[in-house]
Amino acid sequence: MGAFLKDLNDKGTTIILTTHYLEEAEMLCRNIGIIQHGALVENTSMKNLLSKLKSETFILDLAAKSPLPRLEGYQYRLVDTSTLEVEVLRETGHQ
Known part of the structure; x- marks a missing residue:
């Protein structure tokens, strides 16, 4: 469509x-x-x-049975066994 x-x-x-x-x-x-x-x-x-968005969300498809990566400083969540959602804050003052 x-x-x-x-x-x-x-x-x-x-x-x-x-x-x-x-x-x-x-x-x-x-x-x-x-x-x-x-x-x-x-x-x-x-x-x-x-x-105007303050953050962007990235969806990562993980390889089967891979360990969850360490992403210090980022908000993230495991959506299911092979999908990771990561929120990245945008820098202020830049366009």
């Missing part, structure tokens, strides 16, 4: 997409509006919105 929508958008079609997943919006949208409790709280470019 994403490839179909992206192709339509590349041909000049405006698409209004509703999603709860920023990753999905990031792949498909240049501009984004965020509605919270019925009010539009953000209306900006995707690039500008992403620059």
